[in-house]
Amino acid sequence: MERAAIVGIGQTKAAGRFKEFNYPELVYPAVVAALEDAGITIDDIDNVITTSNDFWDGRTIASMATGDVSGCWDRNISCVEGDGAFGAFYGMCRCLSGHYGTTLVTAYSKGSESISAYITNAAFDPIYVRSLGLDMVSACALQARRYMDRHNISEEQCAVVSSKNHRNALGNPNAHLHLDLSVEDVMGSRMICDPLKLYDCSPVSDGAVAVVIANEDRARKIGGKPAWIKGVSFCMDNYLLGDRDLAEYSALEKAAKKAYAAAGISDPRKEIDVAEVYDAFSYQELMWTEGLGLCEQGGGGKLAESGATGKTGDIPVNPSGGLLASHPVIAAGLIRIAEAVRQIRGEAGDMQVDKDVRTALAHGVNGVAGQSHCVWILGKE
């Protein structure tokens, strides 16, 4: 198969509320930064994928509103509704189709401009579920309880993740929250939806991110430090929460297996140097490290406690601070990809892990309580 690479990344800082830019304007600086990073201009972009969600933006066909600031005028543009890691998947497919040499992928949201519970409640089936008033937090709390009961995961083990990621974010200039939180601070934070406490939950942030994907020919011409796409796959579980065993993550296991097979990875714990995973809630990092095969089933809590997923551990997870420190919805998965690229280039600054990063993993999630997973393996060559 022909290869493709990520040749440019750009993002805004994540923040609680951006007043200087309206939401389409927020995308522009991320796109400019990605083009500058790749050393190209908008004229070098063959097509554009915007990633958005109409409810977060408060308008239908939201992609139309961010077309101009994504350089879409007079170009082929398509929109992915959902997480940016899935938008990037489509962008890569377009590069590999032979029709386009480069794709610009953007993702953004301004969570500050609406109320997340109203929006995520609308994700549920209107006939059977929606009137119960569930939202993303309460639905994920149902998953957390089920997973923690199944594997005897403690709230302290979840708090270890939150403390680690918040402290990692102290080194991330783009992070929304810079909090030096201890395990005790997390444990002492107020209960939102048992067993999820305030600091087990990611914030709702404003932010935008853009990446440029190129096929091999164009990536070689552009030069720079391409991060090669070694393997990528996604897989979806059932929609209704009651149709799933919420303690399980078979969709993630399947996506990871296919991405690893494409990348020639047989022992992910040894062969992946750093992972940026979708930790919308602290317990999710534990679940996803299991689903990604970085430890055995039910071993996520012990893995985190051992320090292995810390910045100096043997399998660092979320050295950027992850979603727990910055969660612009929709953009979060594409930010994981941008952070993985930084690690591969050795340009992650204070977030850089203490080893030669040859292979990095990035992970995005779509839907409620990890319904759908997208796994990316990026590498130096």
Add this chain to the structure above:
Amino acid sequence: MSNVWESVEPRVYESQIKVPYAWQAGETASRFLLTLKNEKKFLGKKCPKCAKVLMPPRKVCPYCFVETGDWVDVSDEGVIETFTVARRDTGIMPLKPPFVYAVIRLDGADTGLVHLLGEIEPGAVRAGMRVKAVFAEERTGKILDVEHFKPV
């Protein structure tokens, strides 16, 4: 960054989208909801391929991609698979927090139902507890015709 707000004051445009919908429940959900309303009974639908009893019932099996077959009676009692105590009022809740959400596997069903628990202290709820449906006095053919589930 220089302070842009020295020369201009931030304007905020407040709005909301209000769009009416009239979702057709379809034949399968209509039969289920009307049976809840009229007979205070839960109906599931059995998949001819995997033999799972889907409750709430679906026209198409989410596991097998085939049309479901026979209607099956499902008990109004079952087991709590998982739960959470909602403590923060989001403004869209049917009850005043704190209250309990649960996924309940009714006897005779192979899938869970997300619903509310009542008549129990939130702190006393555990996975594995047996619960029974409590129906609302006035029923209109909606999922909240079941007011909540209570411990057996």
